[in-house]
Amino acid sequence: MSDTLFARACRREPVERTPVWIMRQAGRYLPEYRALRVNADFLTCCRTPELACEITLQPVRRLDVDAAILFSDILVPLPAMGVEVTFHPCPHLARPVRSAGDVDALRVPDAREATPFVFDAIRLLRRELSPTVPLIGFAGAPFTMATYLVEGGGSKHFEAIKGLLFSDPPTAHALLACCADTVASLLAEQVRAGAQAAMLFDTWAGLLGPADYRAFALPYVRRVFDRVADAAADLGVDVPRIYYAGNAAGWLPACRDTGATVIGLDWRMDLGPARAVLGPSLAVQGNLDPAVLLGPPDQIRQRARLVLEEAGPFGHVFNLGHGILPQTPPEHARVLVDAVREWSSRRAA
């Protein structure tokens, strides 16, 4: 792993071209994924190692990307925490976590007992994947997981989670600690099972202003990444720690303190100024607007080049700024991957 293009870019070492993968590269925009889903619902796919393995491999075959990411879901640990969740297709909790009593009733599961299928899938994938394609393990960041637990489903203004933060901070912190310990166990165990990078998705941290981010999100991200770093050190391997933060422009300096080695950003800010804030010790991942893939190939190529120019040649993993949209033509994803390879190779030559 330590010699893959992806790993070298994450370590900010010189690379012959910029590595590229796509958030949600395994999923609904791919006809082979939709075909597989005809006979298996979403949770069954997450919980069946052979299916999760096959779905993870689909975009690697089709797109020739430089990293695979385990097909799973950030809500996979919930049942073992004591929370039932259904997907139809958006996640829905029959009983959201709202009170101190609800938080007390949560369990912090041991990941090996709670979600053995995750680690079985990783072991399968390590056998199936080419040594040049590292496998990224992932989990939801504690604040984002807490947001799902409290809101219980979609929300426009996220009043429930914010009401909890602002009205009852001790209960909010107890919930966040529980989420952090659950996620730390899950992600560290993915590394032990063979994941070659560890990524936290903090989709909802962008709901917070800078002071609230530092109070309610940052310390718990740090707690997870510390456990991941310990697991990697025990194994004697280098495991990039990737933190995807949506809507982070207002508190970007705080990302330096997350314990991540790579910061994934959305398209709302340019990578040049972002790198100036993050400093020379962090790599970046991103950040093409996923909607660009709805437009024509020429536009995709031109926009990919602009992102590469903003990011510079080293310490950059090309990606979208958010998950690929379900209506994206799969051939447009391939246009993007090819454009990134070609243009970044030419630059390096």
Added chain:
Amino acid sequence: MSDTLFARACRREPVERTPVWIMRQAGRYLPEYRALRVNADFLTCCRTPELACEITLQPVRRLDVDAAILFSDILVPLPAMGVEVTFHPCPHLARPVRSAGDVDALRVPDAREATPFVFDAIRLLRRELSPTVPLIGFAGAPFTMATYLVEGGGSKHFEAIKGLLFSDPPTAHALLACCADTVASLLAEQVRAGAQAAMLFDTWAGLLGPADYRAFALPYVRRVFDRVADAAADLGVDVPRIYYAGNAAGWLPACRDTGATVIGLDWRMDLGPARAVLGPSLAVQGNLDPAVLLGPPDQIRQRARLVLEEAGPFGHVFNLGHGILPQTPPEHARVLVDAVREWSSRRAA
């Protein structure tokens, strides 16, 4: 008008305390508004000058705020553009604008003919309001209005508007020009009717990255504010131009070029660093997280003080970072207004 506390703060002149008003201060969280709505639907309220006037005055009476804002809606010009919109309660367009042909069919209405009720309401309000409470006129910014026209209702990823921007830029620009001219007529005419400040709401500009903001949003904001500035110059009055940009941290420097004199920001960035970027010639408005008003009064007071400290004593109009949430207890809004007055008066003394 030019001597009100609000106007002086907008001009960055010394003030004895920080003026305060609340976005969506007239609305659903107020029992007197809900009582009035029992017998009149939302659009009827917008289109009946006496009702719009009464609703505008309700929060001024209850909260003793330092500015009134016309009760209206950013979609009020749509029918005269040739687009039917219904509210139940969210806006819905039976026929969204998607093609070049759809854009060609749009009209740019003369605001005096299209929405005379807006200007009648303003004239009524100028008679009813105390001279110490200026009236803010408003409209939706061109990109935000275009987003509603293209999406036709709620959206999660805004694929329709972005698909248009990235697949067919000439049609997107034609649509944005049409929105800009419509809004310019509406807002300039509000100034001629007596509005003492002019505000543009760009709720959705935060969907865009920096380059797309500069291409698709900024020039049209500038076009509107130029027309507003011309109208004010013709009248020989000073009319602050307020630009509310949601999710603007990634392209904040571009806000310097909008033609606004006051930049309204959400809570996702601190006002101190924001002012450093915006420079000394612009005032700021904002930016308490509206969800803070769901918490206890002590927390509201403490948080209000933090915003005042971030912003500094001059060139700041206190507000929330987004509209007040419908479930906010009205007495909490009053706690906020009182806290801003008390603490900022003490600081000035």
